[in-house]
Amino acid sequence: MALKYDFKEKVKELKEFLQMRGINITEEINNIEVVEGYDNCSCHLTCEYKNKIIEIMLTNCSNDTLSIFYNYWHSSNNNNFRMSPVVSFSIMDLSSEKVMFGYIINKSFYTFIEMLNIYLKNYKEIEDGEVKFQF
Amino acid sequence: MEKLNFNFNKRVERVKDYLSTKNAIFINEYRDDKTIFSRLMYIYEDTLININILSYDENSLTIRYIYNDYENNNNHQDSPTIEFSVQEIPAKMVHFERIMKKSFNFFIKMLKLYKDKYIR
Numbered sequence: 001m002a003l004k005y006d007f008k009e010k011v012k013e014l015k016e017f018l019q020m021r022g023i024n025i026t027e028e029i030n031n032i033e034v035v036e037g038y039d040n041c042s043c044h045l046t047c048e049y050k051n052k053i054i055e056i057m058l059t060n061c062s063n064d065t066l067s068i069f070y071n072y073w074h075s076s077n078n079n080n081f082r083m084s085p086v087v088s089f090s091i092m093d094l095s096s097e098k099v100m101f102g103y104i105i106n107k108s109f110y111t112f113i114e115m116l117n118i119y120l121k122n123y124k125e126i127e128d129g130e131v132k133f134q135f
Numbered sequence: 136m137e138k139l140n141f142n143f144n145k146r147v148e149r150v151k152d153y154l155s156t157k158n159a160i161f162i163n164e165y166r167d168d169k170t171i172f173s174r175l176m177y178i179y180e181d182t183l184i185n186i187n188i189l190s191y192d193e194n195s196l197t198i199r200y201i202y203n204d205y206e207n208n209n210n211h212q213d214s215p216t217i218e219f220s221v222q223e224i225p226a227k228m229v230h231f232e233r234i235m236k237k238s239f240n241f242f243i244k245m246l247k248l249y250k251d252k253y254i255r
Contacts, residue, residue, distance in 0.1 A: 065212075083195075083225070083234065087245070088218035093211055104213055111253045115217075115245045122241065 004064040005096035007032065007041040013098065014058055014068075015045070017105050024048040039063070049113070052120070053077050065093045068105065070112040072119070087112075087119050139171065140193050141226035147173045147188055149228070150198070150235055154179075154186075157239075182246065183207050186239075197222045198235055200242035202249070215253065217245055 011030070018025060027046035034040065042059040055071040068091050075084035089112040094104045151161065154177060162176040162183070171190040176183065183206050187199040199220035205211045219242040224234045 083221060083223050085219070085221045085238070088216075088220070089249075090216045090218075092205070092214045092216065094213050107253065108215070111215075111249060114248055114252060118244055118248065119241065 001038050001063050003039045003041070003060055003096075007039070007043075007060060007066075010066060010096060010101065011043045011058060013101060014043075014056070014105060017102065017109070018045070018047060018056075026053075049116075052116070054112075054116070061093045064096055066096055066101070067092045068094065068108060070109070072116050074123075085119070085123075087116055089115060138193060139190055139226075143171055143173075143188075143190060143196075145228070146196060146226070146231055147175075149232055150175065150186065150188060153232070153236060153239070159184075179243070184242075184246075191223045194226050195223045196226055196231065198224060198238060200239065202242075202246055215249070217242075217249055219245055 015025060015028075025045050025047050027044075029044040030042070031044075032039075032041045039060060042057060045056045045058075047054050047056060052072065053076045055069075055073065055076075057069040057071075059067050059069075061067040070089045072087040073084060074086065089108065091104055091108045095101055147164075154161070154175075157179065160178040162178060164176070165174040166172070173188045175186040175188070177186065178184075182202065185201040185203070187197075187201065189197050189199075191197045197220060199218060202217040203214070204216065205214040219238060221234055221238045224231055
């Protein structure tokens with residue numbers, strides 16, 4: 001089933017939102033295909049926010065809605081592949097209508113950033129190979 | 136079933152023990168011994184949360200805490216999900232218990248922030 005909105009336009013709106021807030025997009029991977037008659041779209045953005053790498057993924061959810069996923073992988077930021085925490089926040093089934101889409105993007109992004117800030121404030125590094133997690 | 140160098144069931148029981156001290160109400164558990172996976176469902180302060188525990192490799196585990204707004208409010212539009220997970224936690228009980236407790240408490244902080252700030 002074809003989407004009732006222009007997915008590329010939603011990606012553009014998301015990128016404009018991020019760029020207006022000084023967020024640097026370092027990588028973008030787009031995948032737009034039709035699978036068994038259904039549009040299957042995704043855009044994966046790797047971003048830098050205050051020297052932290054965050055991943056943002058936008059996908060179609062239904063033919064007139066989208067989903068957005070925010071992720072912070074500790075391993076991507078600290079090269080620590082042991083015991084890696086992941087902070088995730090997502091919104092499913094968000095409206096493609098421009099005003100509502102912008103409103104939810106704004107609200108969800110800042111909620112995720114606040115969650116991330118709590119995590120970063122409370123996290124302490126591993127010292128001398130010994131487990132020293134502090135949340 | 137993968138051969139583990141630790142007792143998976145004991146780790147799951149330790150999570151349950153800890154949550155009982157936090158006044159979380161146990162709802163149910165789904166267990167898949169083939170993939171070494173346990174999903175615990177709890178009510179914590181009137182909120183339904185899921186806790187997934189799975190083996191990462193033969194010496195470590197992953198724990199994942201999940202809040203789905205649609206499960207709590209039966210609202211599928213603009214539906215938020217909050218997740219916090221820690222992968223590859225050493226299975227040694229003293230480490231596992233420490234990380235499990237810390238990660239649960241951090242997840243609850245995320246949840247409280249969401250409830251306070253994210254006005255639908």
